[in-house]
Amino acid sequence: MTKTLLRALAGETLPTPPIWMMRQAGRYLPEYKATRAEAGDFLSLCYNPDLAAEVTLQPIRRYGFDAAILFADILLLPQALGADLWFVTGEGPRLSTITSDADFDKLGRGEMIHDTLSPVYETVKILRKTLPEEVTLIGFAGAPWTVATYMIAGRGTPDQGPAHALKAENRALFEKIIDRLTEGTIDYLTEQVKAGAEVVKIFDSWAGSLKGDDFDRYALEPARIITQELKSRFPGLPVIAFPRQAGDKYIGFHAATGADCVAIDDSVTPEWAAEHVQPGGCVQGNLANTHLVTGGDALVEETQRVVRAFSKGPHIFNLGHGITPDADPENVQIMIDAVRAVRSA
Numbered sequence: 154m155t156k157t158l159l160r161a162l163a164g165e166t167l168p169t170p171p172i173w174m175m176r177q178a179g180r181y182l183p184e185y186k187a188t189r190a191e192a193g194d195f196l197s198l199c200y201n202p203d204l205a206a207e208v209t210l211q212p213i214r215r216y217g218f219d220a221a222i223l224f225a226d227i228l229l230l231p232q233a234l235g236a237d238l239w240f241v242t243g244e245g246p247r248l249s250t251i252t253s254d255a256d257f258d259k260l261g262r263g264e265m266i267h268d269t270l271s272p273v274y275e276t277v278k279i280l281r282k283t284l285p286e287e288v289t290l291i292g293f294a295g296a297p298w299t300v301a302t303y304m305i306a307g308r309g310t311p312d313q314g315p316a317h318a319l320k321a322e323n324r325a326l327f328e329k330i331i332d333r334l335t336e337g338t339i340d341y342l343t344e345q346v347k348a349g350a351e352v353v354k355i356f357d358s359w360a361g362s363l364k365g366d367d368f369d370r371y372a373l374e375p376a377r378i379i380t381q382e383l384k385s386r387f388p389g390l391p392v393i394a395f396p397r398q399a400g401d402k403y404i405g406f407h408a409a410t411g412a413d414c415v416a417i418d419d420s421v422t423p424e425w426a427a428e429h430v431q432p433g434g435c436v437q438g439n440l441a442n443t444h445l446v447t448g449g450d451a452l453v454e455e456t457q458r459v460v461r462a463f464s465k466g467p468h469i470f471n472l473g474h475g476i477t478p479d480a481d482p483e484n485v486q487i488m489i490d491a492v493r494a495v496r497s498a
């Protein structure tokens with residue numbers, strides 16, 4: 154009896170889609186806030202294997218999701234490469250910036266990243282030992298472009314302006330950053346898989362701001378290289394790609410990268426994605442996360458709309474983006490019940 158998430162990733166159309174939720178371990182849960190307080194701050198939580206495993210397990214215990222995602226962050230890799238990283242409460246991440254060759258030359262490469270990241274691999278090992286046997290463990294990393302936008306600007310930016318500016322002004326340096334992150338991501342995910350991750354997901358949250366050839370060169374091509382290299386190291390390893398807000402560029406993304414599953418955000422309708430993207434393989438998504446704040450009939454109706462739209466092919470139910478801190482934990486249970494009610498109705 155293979156796990157449902159792995160069956161969907163292998164291309165099977167299931168009567169009820171497996172379910173998990175981006176940011177399922179997070180601040181909407183009181184038990185997360187308690188463990189985070191115990192750890193001190195967010196980064197201390199990420200680097201504490203026992204507590205990081207604990208918060209990963211909390212939503213599994215509460216809701217019985219079909220998958221657990223390793224608790225960590227996409228910005229741990231730049232930190233492991235030598236960037237300074239800290240989080241400002243209520244604002245978000247801050248990093249030392251990279252705007253010149255001299256900044257780039259301070260970054261490390263290769264095996265040195267594991268000095269910083271080894272607690273993350275330890276978290277993966279603990280999780281593989283403690284997760285219920287029907288639950289799939291997902292490892293992850295940020296995609297090079299999305300991580301580069303934070304490294305170049307030193308923080309999150311609404312339009313990724315500084316990264317686009319560096320790309321225009323010094324393309325050689327920009328491409329060195331993308332290449333270094335591509336290499337580091339492969340090394341990082343390799344160790345996660347060796348430690349026990351059964352699936353890996355590549356988060357390209359800002360892919361949608363890359364247009365035309367830039368999308369192909371800096372979103373699609375790194376995803377292809379990472380996917381192909383991991384699959385050559387670990388034959389059969391399922392890969393989920395999330396080129397968020399890719400729009401028309403979602404079409405053909407499975408075939409162009411070799412990803413087994415493409416995660417879809419909620420800027421496209423599930424009917425459009427079912428018609429244009431799902432023929433390429435398994436899709437994941439795409440309920441708008443705002444429904445978990447507002448609830449009510451719309452939550453149930455939109456949840457079931459997503460399930461029905463994707464019911465003719467392989468599908469993993471998820472949100473279009475991570476659950477927000479103001480979501481009501483009871484709405485998550487209502488969403489899960491609505492997903493599981495569809496086919497039995």
Ligand code: CP3
Nearest residue numbers: 175176177178179195222223224225226227245356358475
């Ligand atoms: O999904 C999960 O539950 C797994 C863990 C996970 C986190 N971040 C934990 C986290 C994953 C997969 C991420 C990915 C991530 N991190 C992305 C890509 C996905 C996306 O949401 O677009 C990005 C862009 C980041 C960078 C990042 N980390 C930002 C911008 C922030 C601050 C914004 C915020 O929500 O506060 C974080 C912090 C962060 N990462 C939190 C969590 C649970 C909140 C930290 C806290 O407890 O205060």
